[in-house]
Amino acid sequence: MTDLLEKxxxxxxxxxxxxxxxxxxxxxxxxxxQREAFGLTHPESYHYLRQSHCIADKTINDKDTFQDVLV
Incomplete structure (x- = not known):
């Protein structure tokens, strides 16, 4: 059986x-x-995140999402 994820x-x-x-x-x-400890910079410095030219999404609160993950 062929793995669909590969295709x-x-x-x-x-x-x-x-x-x-x-x-x-x-x-x-x-x-x-925390960013310094993990060697993180701003999203625009990461090719994979910036290649779609959409760093921010007005429908998503990224800070709140991060806090939800921590809980």
Whole structure:
């Protein structure tokens, strides 16, 4: 049987589409000390996050999402 995930592998986002929302949440929700400890910078510095030209989504509060994950 052929694995469907192998045939439908996503290698980039469409314009205006974000991917791996947890990364946006981590970058928005961590404080300066945490970002420094983990070697994180702003979302625009990551090729995979910026290639769709959609860093922010007005319908998603990334900081709140990060806090929800911590709970």
């Amino acid at each position: 439908n592998r996503v290698v980039r986002q469409n314009p205006g589409e974000r991917n791996y929302h947890i990364f946006y949440a981590i970058l928005a929700g961590t404080n300066n000390q």
